[in-house]
Amino acid sequence: MKLVILDRDGTINVDSDEFIKTPDEWMPLPGALEAIARLNHAGWHVAVASNQSGLGRGLFDVASLNAIHAKMHKSLGTLGGRIDAVFYCPHSPDEGCACRKPLPGLFEQIGERFGVDLKTVPAVGDTPRDLQAGAAVGCQPHLVLTGKAEALRGKPLPPGTYPADTVVHQDLAAFADWLIARAPAPRPT
Helix, strand or coil: CCEEEECCECCCECCCCCCCCCHHHCCECCCHHHHHHHHHHCCCEEEEEEECHHHHCCCCCHHHHHHHHHHHHHHHHCCCCCCCEEEEECCCHHHCCCCCCCCCHHHHHHHHHHCCCHHHCEEEECCHHHHHHHHHCCCEEEEECCHHHHHHCCCCCCCCCCCCCCEEECCHHHHHHHHHHHCCCCCCC
8 A cells, every 4th residue: 555644733734833723723734735636646555644632622522623634635625635534642741742743653554554664655744843753663654845944945944854765846746746757657458
């Protein structure tokens, strides 16, 4: 199975220091949904791994989060794309859970659900914790220069912050182009 694990806020949609609390606040980044649809059309399954500490902080409830994800799924559906599963950590930073990135709990759950060895799976995000969580279970780290990483455009990555083998892309569309271009050609029948 060809699987990609994406962060949500700052990778797929516009991020906010005030948290994305309602469907009206959820706005896709330019080209991000089209990139996911292109990945799907090239045979890739997509899972999302997202810290949603706004739940643990009491800023929004599960019904609101489900409504946000329903908007994301519907928006993708209009483009012929899909996200196969959304995994999220509902805990606040001080709860000491194993699923809050940079810990690998969400990635372990995804590996179990899909029955895949994560060592062949690209993990895409806009923060060090996104990539550290994926790298902890062997995922291939890919940084997109959107969201919190937008300030890194045109600059080298800070040493010791990101996994050593991190591949950098301008945005999710550039990552999709890169990944699709490296996919093996279909075998002749």
